[in-house]
Amino acid sequence: MNTKVEHEERRRQIAEALLRIADTQGLQSASMRAVAAEAGVSLRLVQYYFETKEGLLLDALARLGAQLQDRMARWITAAGSPPTPRALVTAVLACILPTDAESRRIARTYTAYYALVLNDPAALEKHGTGQAEVLESFLAKQLRTAQQDGTLSPARNPEITAAGLAAMVNGLGQSVLGGQRDGETALAILTHHLDELFTFGD
């Protein structure tokens, strides 16, 4: 069916218009009319392809998650082969930090959604915000193999350390978005911390 792929293409076009607005002006500026204008379609079309605004928001959020996952996969493969646990951890964490245009865009848009979800208790929660959990368990796994490789002190608790790392990266990203420091400084802070973490057996 040609119509089906047209459908999907339209939906993508509209959802990405929503994400573009969320990035540049925030989610609260992403009205149906604004999205329609940004996508270059009529308001009726937005209504047609996404019955309700909530549907549009959820669909766009899913696409945003996919974009982040794509980026992480790219950074992971760029970490070398075979990658050391430390290289993997560094790649994944640095990939999240808002250091380039794409990561800034993703971080800003995620933050917009985050603010929305805070007061809409579980309305969007079903979408699987579990992304943070899988990140932390991935980090914990790498830390464990690093311990087996002898590049990380066995005294560390992998899960807790992973949670701390994830939180620090989130906080650093927040500070960059807030204009408190730039992305490179945040990255420097992160790598400094990783240096301390992996200092073992020297």
Next chain:
Amino acid sequence: MNTKVEHEERRRQIAEALLRIADTQGLQSASMRAVAAEAGVSLRLVQYYFETKEGLLLDALARLGAQLQDRMARWITAAGSPPTPRALVTAVLACILPTDAESRRIARTYTAYYALVLNDPAALEKHGTGQAEVLESFLAKQLRTAQQDGTLSPARNPEITAAGLAAMVNGLGQSVLGGQRDGETALAILTHHLDELFTFGD
């Protein structure tokens, strides 16, 4: 002048109504009418005491900052006398974490403002978001005296370490607010990290 203190009292009453709404329903639900209803006054009064909505938002934000500073002062004095640098660092960081009703309230409300400020580029920025910077320099100072006391490795960079700590606490708070974990777990992660940090000379 009695009228002057009445004025201030009214402003406080209205601004705190705004903060209450921002905490429970988010800032986007804090319309002038909602604030008026929450404060038990007429819409006209809110307009009268705060000419514009932006004025109300800024005033309430200033009060929120004062509340946080009060809380930090309380936790600092509770850290003992004379407090060790580590106790001070622990107190200040733990005080920020959303572990009890007050800190949850403050964190939630700050987050609401943060989301607002992200897309209103510097409209509220003048208010002095520098609170984060003073926190970090306070932490760095404590870390330096800890190094002089011999309780912290002199190899650490105090400023960078302080920035990392502040970011981690922010990120942990974010995860608690997002329902990813509870406040006590976040506190455990933080103290675990502080244990590692202050492991020196054993």
Next chain:
DNA sequence: CATGCCGTGATACACATGTATCATGCGAAT
């Protein structure tokens, strides 16, 4: 050819929002 459904447009509706306007009371100073 007729029928009916899908995609699309223009427009309407009901409501919420920030702000402005008009009016009234009320205490104080002249």
Next chain:
DNA sequence: ATTCGCATGATACATGTGTATCACGGCATG
């Protein structure tokens, strides 16, 4: 006692919002 200015209430206004309705064209299927 009158006048003036501050405090407060009721209400209006313009605008933006999400959603619903009506209408029309095209295309496939009977």
